[in-house]
Amino acid sequence: MKVIVDEARCVGGGHCVVTAERVFDQHERDGTVVLLDSTPPEELHEAVHRAAMLCPAAAISVTA
Amino acid sequence: MTDLFTEPELLFQHNPEQPFQLPPGLARLRAERPLAPMRFPDGHEGWLATGYDEARTVLGHAAFSNRYELIHIPLPGFSGEMPPAPTGDFLGLDAPEHTRFRRLLAGKFTVRRMRVLTEQVERFTADRLAALAALPRPADLMAAYAQPIPALVICELLGVPATDREWFRQAVNGMLAREGTSADDIMTNWTALNDYLRDLVRAKRAEPTDDVLSELTTSDLTEDELTGVGVFLLGAGLHTTATVLGLSTLALLMNPGQLATLRENPAGAIEELLRYTGIGGATVRVARTDVEIGGELVKAGQTVAISPIAANRDPRRFGDGDALDLGRDASGHLSFAHGVHQCLGQHLARVELRIALPALFERFPSLALAVPVHEVPLRTTANMYELERLPLTWQD
Numbered sequence: 453m454k455v456i457v458d459e460a461r462c463v464g465g466g467h468c469v470v471t472a473e474r475v476f477d478q479h480e481r482d483g484t485v486v487l488l489d490s491t492p493p494e495e496l497h498e499a500v501h502r503a504a505m506l507c508p509a510a511a512i513s514v515t516a
Numbered sequence: 517m518t519d520l521f522t523e524p525e526l527l528f529q530h531n532p533e534q535p536f537q538l539p540p541g542l543a544r545l546r547a548e549r550p551l552a553p554m555r556f557p558d559g560h561e562g563w564l565a566t567g568y569d570e571a572r573t574v575l576g577h578a579a580f581s582n583r584y585e586l587i588h589i590p591l592p593g594f595s596g597e598m599p600p601a602p603t604g605d606f607l608g609l610d611a612p613e614h615t616r617f618r619r620l621l622a623g624k625f626t627v628r629r630m631r632v633l634t635e636q637v638e639r640f641t642a643d644r645l646a647a648l649a650a651l652p653r654p655a656d657l658m659a660a661y662a663q664p665i666p667a668l669v670i671c672e673l674l675g676v677p678a679t680d681r682e683w684f685r686q687a688v689n690g691m692l693a694r695e696g697t698s699a700d701d702i703m704t705n706w707t708a709l710n711d712y713l714r715d716l717v718r719a720k721r722a723e724p725t726d727d728v729l730s731e732l733t734t735s736d737l738t739e740d741e742l743t744g745v746g747v748f749l750l751g752a753g754l755h756t757t758a759t760v761l762g763l764s765t766l767a768l769l770m771n772p773g774q775l776a777t778l779r780e781n782p783a784g785a786i787e788e789l790l791r792y793t794g795i796g797g798a799t800v801r802v803a804r805t806d807v808e809i810g811g812e813l814v815k816a817g818q819t820v821a822i823s824p825i826a827a828n829r830d831p832r833r834f835g836d837g838d839a840l841d842l843g844r845d846a847s848g849h850l851s852f853a854h855g856v857h858q859c860l861g862q863h864l865a866r867v868e869l870r871i872a873l874p875a876l877f878e879r880f881p882s883l884a885l886a887v888p889v890h891e892v893p894l895r896t897t898a899n900m901y902e903l904e905r906l907p908l909t910w911q912d
Contacts, residue, residue, distance in 0.1 A: 463615075463856045464622025466863055483622025506848060508858035510576060 453497050457487045458511045467506035472499035476512075485511060521545060521554040521564055525592045527823055528797045528899075532890040536767060536792065538838060542566055542826045550830070551812045554821065558595040560588040562819035563812070568830035568850070570810045571822045575854040577809075580801035580820070582857055584608040588819040590798045591899060604744015607752075607857055614856065617745070620735050621860055624673075624728045630863040633669065637871045640668040644872075645879045654886030657876075657906040658762050663689065665872050666757040669864065674713075674746055675720060675727030684712070688754060713746040714739065749861070755900065756795065757865045760851075762903040763793040764873055766892060767840055769885050769908075777842035778874055785842040786869045791849035792840050794825040795901040799853055824850045882911040 455475060464483025468476035475496055477486040492500055504512040526541045545552055550567020551574075565571040574580055581587075584598040601608025606617035648660045667685050670676075676684050690705035716729065717739055724730035732742055767789060768775060778785040799822045803814045814820060828849045829837030835844075852859035859865070877883060885892070886907040893904040 463618050463858070464626065464860075465858055466625075466627040469627045470863070478626045478628065479623070480626065480628075481623050482619040483624075483626050484619070502847070508576065508854050509856055 453492060453494075453500065454515045455487060455490050455492065455500055456513045456515065457485045458513075459484050461509045461511040463509045463511075465506075465508040467508070468503040468512060471503040471506060472496055475500055476503060519553060520561065521549075521552045524554055524557060524564070524590045524798075524821065527564075527590060527821065528592060528896050530894065530896045532892075532894070535763075535889065535892065535894050536770075536840070538825060538829055542823060543829075543838075546826050546830060551810050551814075551820075553812075554590075556588045556590055556819065556821075557592055558588055560819060562588055562821065563814055564590075565820055565822045566826035566830075567810070568827045568833035571824065571827035571850055572854050573809050574801055574814075574820050574822060575799070575850065575857075577801075577807065577855070579803055579805050579807040580855075581610050581804050582608060582614075582801055583610055586802045586817075586819075587800050588802075590800065590819075590821040602744055602747075603740045604742070604746070605748045606745075607748070611856065617737075617741075618856065618860070620732065620737065621745070624731060625860050625864065627863050630867055633672065633864065634867055634871065636672055637665070637669060637868055640665050641872045641875050645875060649879070653909040654907040655909070657765060657908050658758065658903055659905070661872070661876065662761040662765070662903075662906070663754070663758045665761070665868060666754050669868060670750060670753055673727060674716065674729045674749070675725050676716065680712075684709075687712070688750060691750075709750065710743065710747055714743045717742045717746065752859070753861050753864070755902065757868055759795050759901055759903050760790065760793055760865070761869060761872055762906045763795065763894075763901070764789040764869065765876065765883075765908075766885070766889075766903070766906060767793055768873075768877065769883065770889065771840050774840060774842045775877055778877065781842070782870045782874050783866075784845070786866060786873065787849070788840065788842050788844055788846040789869070789873075790851045790866075791828045791834070791837075791846040794828050794849075794851045796824045796851070797896060797899045797901070798823060822850075824853070880908075880910040884909055 462484040469478055475489045475492045477488055479486055504514055526539045529539045531537050546566035551563055551565050551570040554564040556562055565574055585600045606614050644661050644664055671681050687705050687709050691702055720730040721733040800819055802819045803816055805816050807814050831837055852862040886909040895902040
């Protein structure tokens with residue numbers, strides 16, 4: 453799995469941090485997403501898909 | 517069914533005997549045409565989204581604007597035009613104007629920072645539980661518990677000094693429209709709060725303390741904008757959280773079998789209560805260009821009204837959505853909306869609910885409604901539901 457984030461779209465919803473805190477964080481300055489791990493291990497895939505689904509601004513995408 | 521849905525007042529109806537029941541007309545419409553053409557009270561021919569997918573698509577779609585002056589209002593009897601958003605109310609702006617405010621504020625409302633507030637929320641909750649316990653019964657949960665907790669949290673965020681908090685709380689209460697409050701009273705309180713916040717902004721700029729408002733004084737926001745943001749945060753964060761806290765208590769008292777799940781998994785339980793109690797009558801957006809959604813063509817200039825309570829119970833998304841089931845996975849509900857305007861304070865609201873709701877039932881295991889359900893004064897005529905009082909009683 454490869455995770456891609458679009459910081460320009462991000463509105464700091466924070467669901468990604470709540471759902472997969474080993475993969476995502478937030479900038480203190482403006483709340484936008486920080487990608488901690490672009491190729492997370494398999495046990496986190498479900499959480500990442502969930503984070504992408506919950507993201508209010510569709511700023512997270514996932515490729516195989 | 518006719519092609520044009522002409523009963524927008526259904527969005528604001530509730531059955532006093534069963535306050536959490538979705539009006540059957542909305543459920544029927546959702547099954548038959550989840551995005552349906554609707555005639556608005558001012559005559560505008562727009563749309564009504566009752567289906568989950570349709571509602572979520574509209575809220576997240578870049579073709580839709582939230583500029584107030586472009587929108588037709590589905591409130592019964594409302595035929596006037598909306599003025600543009602007042603200064604600091606970024607909910608009524610689109611990108612890039614909206615983005616400027618959103619980014620500034622999102623940095624102050626990160627998940628990490630909201631978790632830091634946990635201890636303060638626990639302290640406020642303990643204080644209010646003690647105050648509630650000392651009251652004669654029946655006691656009103658709204659005045660003694662549900663309203664003060666979010667008010668104290670907002671004071672903390674804005675850095676309202678302890679000596680001003682009682683005045684502040686009363687001014688905020690006076691701003692809410694309810695029985696016995698005249699339009700003049702509301703306006704007087706609104707002006708007083710506005711003046712108070714303006715003075716607070718000046719004071720924080722001169723002498724910053726450890727709070728969100730002080731931090732924002734170093735941004736490029738003007739004094740007017742910052743004052744407006746303060747007023748906006750009050751409007752967005754007080755009444756909403758208080759109402760959900762009250763309605764969640766009511767929902768649990770009506771479904772006592774679910775209390776064990778609240779204790780075992782408060783985070784999941786709160787998510788389901790947020791889905792189930794949903795307090796918004798209608799959220800609106802207006803199409804800037806023609807856009808096709810779920811096989812329907814929404815034309816440029818048309819307003820779409822979204823019923824979050826209907827979408828939150830869509831069986832295509834949530835199965836038996838009309839049942840309160842604290843064990844279900846309710847994430848993805850639309851009670852905080854979706855898209856770029858999704859509630860900025862949602863994680864703070866979750867912290868408040870997750871602490872205050874279980875603590876209430878733990879402190880008062882025999883908590884009970886002191887009046888029949890149909891006498892609970894739930895007001896649904898405004899665009900946000902309001903629970904005016906929730907009379908409760910308990911055994912020592």
